């Protein structure tokens with residue numbers, strides 16, 4: 543494991559966080575994703591083409607609602623932004639209690655965009671500090 547850190551989102555209705563794991567290799571990432579899926583009762587999940595993933599969940603009393611897995615060489619800005627966008631969409635849903643009236647629309651997207659920026663910013667800092675970038 544190259545890195546394992548948690549990003550906390552404080553500007554929310556309750557403590558929210560995203561855990562980020564940077565695996566040594568794509569093979570290690572796929573194995574960990576498979577283990578996670580089996581633990582969450584999804585035995586048929588196929589990760590053979592996966593280069594990055596965002597597992598989303600929600601457990602009472604746990605601020606961590608997403609786990610993003612990344613691994614070299616798929617560690618560039620594109621993959622980071624892609625997986626963090628998945629996490630930000632899930633954070634939006636938790637923040638708005640899955641109420642369909644709260645759609646992400648132009649003009650009402652500031653919190654979503656701020657969360658996405660924060661996730662990408664903090665991940666980038668961690669990747670730089672660990673000399674992965």
Ligand SMILES: [Zn+2]
Pocket residue numbers: 624628
């Ligand atoms: Zn995707």
